[in-house]
Amino acid sequence: MTTMNTDQPAKTDTIEEKMKVSLDKSDFNEWYSNVVEQSNLTDKRYPIKGMNVWPAYGWKVMKNIDRLIGEELVSTGHEEVHFPLLISEEVFAKESEHIKGFDDEVYWVTHAGGEELDVKLLLRPTSETAMYPIFSLWVRSHTDLPLKTFQLVDTYRYDTKQTRAFTRVREIHFFEAHTCHADFEDAEKQIAEDLEIMERLGKKLCLPYLMLKRPDWDKFPGAFYSLAADTVMPNGKTLQIGTIHQYRDNFSKPYDIKYEDTAGEHKFAHQTTYGMSERLIGAIVGIYGDNKGVILPPAIAPYQVVLVPILVKKSKAEVSDSCQKLRDELISVGVSVHLDHRDIRPGSKFYDWELRGVPLRLELGPRDLERGEVTVVRRDTGERNVIKRETVKAAVVEILNDIQASLLKIGEQMLEDSINTVDAIDEAKGKTGVIRVGWCGEPDCDDQMCKLLEINMLGTPIIDEGYSGNCGQCGKPTTTVAYYAKSF
Amino acid sequence: MTTMNTDQPAKTDTIEEKMKVSLDKSDFNEWYSNVVEQSNLTDKRYPIKGMNVWPAYGWKVMKNIDRLIGEELVSTGHEEVHFPLLISEEVFAKESEHIKGFDDEVYWVTHAGGEELDVKLLLRPTSETAMYPIFSLWVRSHTDLPLKTFQLVDTYRYDTKQTRAFTRVREIHFFEAHTCHADFEDAEKQIAEDLEIMERLGKKLCLPYLMLKRPDWDKFPGAFYSLAADTVMPNGKTLQIGTIHQYRDNFSKPYDIKYEDTAGEHKFAHQTTYGMSERLIGAIVGIYGDNKGVILPPAIAPYQVVLVPILVKKSKAEVSDSCQKLRDELISVGVSVHLDHRDIRPGSKFYDWELRGVPLRLELGPRDLERGEVTVVRRDTGERNVIKRETVKAAVVEILNDIQASLLKIGEQMLEDSINTVDAIDEAKGKTGVIRVGWCGEPDCDDQMCKLLEINMLGTPIIDEGYSGNCGQCGKPTTTVAYYAKSF
Numbered sequence: 001m002t003t004m005n006t007d008q009p010a011k012t013d014t015i016e017e018k019m020k021v022s023l024d025k026s027d028f029n030e031w032y033s034n035v036v037e038q039s040n041l042t043d044k045r046y047p048i049k050g051m052n053v054w055p056a057y058g059w060k061v062m063k064n065i066d067r068l069i070g071e072e073l074v075s076t077g078h079e080e081v082h083f084p085l086l087i088s089e090e091v092f093a094k095e096s097e098h099i100k101g102f103d104d105e106v107y108w109v110t111h112a113g114g115e116e117l118d119v120k121l122l123l124r125p126t127s128e129t130a131m132y133p134i135f136s137l138w139v140r141s142h143t144d145l146p147l148k149t150f151q152l153v154d155t156y157r158y159d160t161k162q163t164r165a166f167t168r169v170r171e172i173h174f175f176e177a178h179t180c181h182a183d184f185e186d187a188e189k190q191i192a193e194d195l196e197i198m199e200r201l202g203k204k205l206c207l208p209y210l211m212l213k214r215p216d217w218d219k220f221p222g223a224f225y226s227l228a229a230d231t232v233m234p235n236g237k238t239l240q241i242g243t244i245h246q247y248r249d250n251f252s253k254p255y256d257i258k259y260e261d262t263a264g265e266h267k268f269a270h271q272t273t274y275g276m277s278e279r280l281i282g283a284i285v286g287i288y289g290d291n292k293g294v295i296l297p298p299a300i301a302p303y304q305v306v307l308v309p310i311l312v313k314k315s316k317a318e319v320s321d322s323c324q325k326l327r328d329e330l331i332s333v334g335v336s337v338h339l340d341h342r343d344i345r346p347g348s349k350f351y352d353w354e355l356r357g358v359p360l361r362l363e364l365g366p367r368d369l370e371r372g373e374v375t376v377v378r379r380d381t382g383e384r385n386v387i388k389r390e391t392v393k394a395a396v397v398e399i400l401n402d403i404q405a406s407l408l409k410i411g412e413q414m415l416e417d418s419i420n421t422v423d424a425i426d427e428a429k430g431k432t433g434v435i436r437v438g439w440c441g442e443p444d445c446d447d448q449m450c451k452l453l454e455i456n457m458l459g460t461p462i463i464d465e466g467y468s469g470n471c472g473q474c475g476k477p478t479t480t481v482a483y484y485a486k487s488f
Numbered sequence: 489m490t491t492m493n494t495d496q497p498a499k500t501d502t503i504e505e506k507m508k509v510s511l512d513k514s515d516f517n518e519w520y521s522n523v524v525e526q527s528n529l530t531d532k533r534y535p536i537k538g539m540n541v542w543p544a545y546g547w548k549v550m551k552n553i554d555r556l557i558g559e560e561l562v563s564t565g566h567e568e569v570h571f572p573l574l575i576s577e578e579v580f581a582k583e584s585e586h587i588k589g590f591d592d593e594v595y596w597v598t599h600a601g602g603e604e605l606d607v608k609l610l611l612r613p614t615s616e617t618a619m620y621p622i623f624s625l626w627v628r629s630h631t632d633l634p635l636k637t638f639q640l641v642d643t644y645r646y647d648t649k650q651t652r653a654f655t656r657v658r659e660i661h662f663f664e665a666h667t668c669h670a671d672f673e674d675a676e677k678q679i680a681e682d683l684e685i686m687e688r689l690g691k692k693l694c695l696p697y698l699m700l701k702r703p704d705w706d707k708f709p710g711a712f713y714s715l716a717a718d719t720v721m722p723n724g725k726t727l728q729i730g731t732i733h734q735y736r737d738n739f740s741k742p743y744d745i746k747y748e749d750t751a752g753e754h755k756f757a758h759q760t761t762y763g764m765s766e767r768l769i770g771a772i773v774g775i776y777g778d779n780k781g782v783i784l785p786p787a788i789a790p791y792q793v794v795l796v797p798i799l800v801k802k803s804k805a806e807v808s809d810s811c812q813k814l815r816d817e818l819i820s821v822g823v824s825v826h827l828d829h830r831d832i833r834p835g836s837k838f839y840d841w842e843l844r845g846v847p848l849r850l851e852l853g854p855r856d857l858e859r860g861e862v863t864v865v866r867r868d869t870g871e872r873n874v875i876k877r878e879t880v881k882a883a884v885v886e887i888l889n890d891i892q893a894s895l896l897k898i899g900e901q902m903l904e905d906s907i908n909t910v911d912a913i914d915e916a917k918g919k920t921g922v923i924r925v926g927w928c929g930e931p932d933c934d935d936q937m938c939k940l941l942e943i944n945m946l947g948t949p950i951i952d953e954g955y956s957g958n959c960g961q962c963g964k965p966t967t968t969v970a971y972y973a974k975s976f
Contacts, residue, residue: 084659
């Protein structure tokens with residue numbers, strides 16, 4: 001592959017080489033593995049397992065997502081902070097459940113400058129234990145609460161399962177919000193706010209999901225309870241794309257995060273966290289991509305529009321000038337545009353940008369110029385239209401909005417279609433996707449259902465679904481419904 | 489200290505507590521150590537030496553600097569990428585000078601998930617050895633060149649000298665540009681561009697500097713030559729705030745970064761790098777701060793203006809409304825404003841924001857309202873003026889520009905004043921600051937001059953200063969002038 005793994009495709013015509021790697025989504029795993037690299041979202045050739053390079057194009061997508069997350073967090077009163085990567089072993093070990101949960105996954109720094117360190121240091125797998133000793137200094141009085149912070153960092157987990165770009169890596173680009181509150185109720189309000197933020201972000205990213213309360217045995221190490229957003233990939237497996245945890249005072253006690261209330265009494269803070277990662281990209285790629293490549297929602301695409309001049313000798317200068325004018329006009333209404341000047345065939349450009357998932361392609365040639373028109377091609381539907389030059393600004397904005405809305409609608413339908421409601425677990429045999437089934441609450445019934453279909457419980461809905469039926473295993477009447485699936 | 493280390497000062501009135509720590513710049517080291525923490529730029533209480541926490545206020549300053557750097561780099565055709573933190577020992581060791589230069593300073597990851605790793609991994613001290621194996625895959629043809637990339641990451645150096653916030657830390661927030669070129673000449677053009685970028689950034693950050701070519705024995709490990717920007721702190725010591733390196737093909741050979749030229753011949757690329765770090769903040773704090781706190785240039789201040797309502801019972805609602813209107817007006821012309829609503833005395837607010845270095849304070853009380861006026865106080869000069877309410881938008885923009893310009897002018901004068909030109913090295917005895925002296929080019933003469941005054945050679949100017957004199961040590965006639973100083 002001679003492609004430069006950067007923001008724009010190689011300057012040379014590499015269509016023939018790229019076409020050697022076929023993209024056939026009917027073999028999902030193979031397709032995914034190829035498409036993330038072919039589209040320049042990632043480069044998996046870095047010589048350490050599970051650690052990939054972000055080429056410019058992929059990093060732009062991630063930064064757009066980071067920006068959307070940051071805007072949501074700042075507008076809800078969170079402040080961005082930045083904590084050190086390294087955590088000392090003794091500080092890490094203070095909350096016993098937490099260390100048990102992560103001990104198998106951490107990278108240890110044992111030496112520096114040729115010497116062995118007195119105290120071993122670990123790379124943050126998540127930042128509770130980096131932040132909370134400092135929170136105990138920041139939080140003193142009830143007037144310091146709520147403390148609402150977040151950071152965007154890379155985290156490190158020595159995951160031994162098979163690695164996969166974005167969805168299972170050992171260096172994980174991560175968003176984590178950490179908050180402190182006066183009491184459990186105020187922390188619960190934070191979780192309600194997090195759910196709203198997640199909903200807004202889900203719409204912007206075109207990512208539909210199930211928001212479920214994880215069963216007790218699968219909650220985050222140290223949490224009082226855990227909520228998780230699961231989306232469903234085309235192969236029927238679920239992918240966890242976000243988590244929200246209520247810690248109660250489980251961490252504030254060992255880390256001594258106390259405040260003086262209005263009556264002068266000292267109390268432990270209640271805490272929450274909210275996290276998401278580069279998995280969001282993996283989900284978007286998986287759900288919307290096709291045999292031509294990835295399809296990016298306009299809200300996160302590095303370029304919302306690519307403009308391809310159709311050049312013939314006679315009118316070259318004219319068409320070039322018009323393209324530049326058109327680009328500037330679109331930029332003036334807030335559309336991000338890339339004008340593809342490369343000296344290669346238009347067909348190769350089409351191929352490249354389809355592979356990379358640019359939502360909308362505009363073509364402008366001598367004939368369009370003569371007729372006062374522009375050709376517009378949607379990446380999601382492939383639909384090709386000719387529009388009047390003078391309406392192009394409004395039309396492009398409208399089409400981008402429509403792509404955003406219609407992708408989300410497709411995704412929501414796919415999620416809905418992937419859910420199989422069954423009365424008894426036997427009925428779920430042979431079905432792919434999510435299994436929705438009554439559960440009496442007995443761990444033993446869960447266990448048997450899981451074993452029968454080699455699935456796991458994702459959890460129970462956080463909104464009352466008005467379920468009334470029977471346990472899928474033992475048949476006892478129940479109003480609890482549980483969701484099961486094979487997970488990534 | 490009950491202050492919350494975040495974006496805004498604590499909600500409680502902590503002026504009395506803060507005043508306990510005096511800020512007296514005549515003792516520069518003590519003053520610096522206190523002011524960086526009192527102003528909430530950093531929190532040094534993280535339990536690992538040399539690794540500090542970025543509270544929200546400090547992180548906002550850093551992100552503003554990152555943004556300015558990113559804008560410059562993107563506008564000159566660089567693309568932002570993001571490479572892994574970890575580098576394997578064998579890949580790191582390929583360029584022998586480079587590993588010799590950093591071997592004493594790296595952190596080693598030896599274990600993960602309870603097991604010893606087959607290959608030791610190190611935390612990037614800088615990213616040459618992370619990037620260049622991948623560059624060798626990205627660069628194939630002359631059409632892939634120039635390759636111009638940059639990243640903004642944290643780097644890790646186990647520096648054994650005494651740590652100091654921003655200027656000597658072990659986790660360093662870092663900008664690094666890496667480029668590949670067809671030949672030496674094209675790489676030289678890149679260095680010329682870097683010098684221009686540095687000049688523009690220096691103006692935006694109000695940071696004057698000397699741009700010097702480091703002597704051969706002090707160049708970056710692996711470089712063909714190194715240029716460095718040194719600024720001078722008020723105690724007369726220099727601080728290196730930026731470096732630009734010409735690598736020639738020193739790295740492309742061991743890392744096999746080759747391209748096919750137009751004639752079909754395979755050639756090694758020529759490379760350059762350009763780096764800066766959080767030291768920029770340390771320099772700004774050191775140069776401009778005073779006994780009241782730090783002074784931030786408007787271009788990087790988290791808030792350019794703080795608006796303090798002077799509330800008296802009778803007109804509370806009126807003043808509050810007017811303040812909100814004023815804030816919105818200023819935001820509409822691109823000024824970042826913080827309206828300080830806290831229920832504490834105005835004097836405490838003045839104190840807090842002066843400590844944090846907000847360039848301009850606006851006060852609005854009932855009397856101002858009556859007279860149709862606003863009170864304006866400059867942080868840099870302390871000057872207090874009353875301006876007509878209807879002129880406030882234009883006036884604020886103008887004053888901010890003036891602060892920016894006058895800070896830079898002061899800094900430039902300070903730099904100029906700190907340079908002592910001497911004919912013989914003996915004359916430099918007892919002088920603080922930079923020594924500018926003729927040098928015959930003999931390492932031995934340099935050595936003796938360094939020993940005599942316990943100073944180091946910073947280097948020689950990159951622009952011909954038309955010097956004609958004698959070597960400060962041996963007296964031989966020379967047209968080479970060298971700069972010496974004690975360095976941070």
